[in-house]
Amino acid sequence: MTALGDFSAGDVLTAADLNAIGIWTSYNATVSQGGSSVSLSTNAGYYIQINELVIARFFLSANATGSANDLIVSLPVNTGSNSSVMMGPASVFDASVGSQTIGTWFRNSASTIDMSVEPSGRYDTALGNGDIIRGVIMYEVA
DSSP states (O other), rough: OOTTTOOOTTTTOHHHHHHHOOOOOEEEEOOEEEEEEOOEEEEEEEEEEETTEEEEEEEEEOOSSSSOOEEEEEEEOOOOOOOOOOEEEEEEEEETTTTEEEEEOOOOOSSSEEEEETEEEEOOOOTTTOEEEEEEEEEEEE
């Protein structure tokens, strides 16, 4: 099948072509703080790509302590944007105190995003065992 949206007169779509549009694919996100990886006990990431559009969702649970530095999560497919673009809602549940921080995921690099919160800017609280990181993002691929 040609890429979705690149059809020509006379193209014939099969059931397999149509069923292949929008299949959710799992991916293993990585998390880091201060340049060091944070170990995860739960890594449930899924994405769908339709032409240049990617929609991803993830539910991650830390089982080790991070450092008080930017919270960075990997993307399933590299983004094409070269600027810090808002990509979707973010949340971190701090298991040690039972509170949730809500923010926004922003592009950090071609392959990563970081969490921004108001009024302080970047989320830079150290992750702890049992903390939960969630996100739903949408972006254009490279």
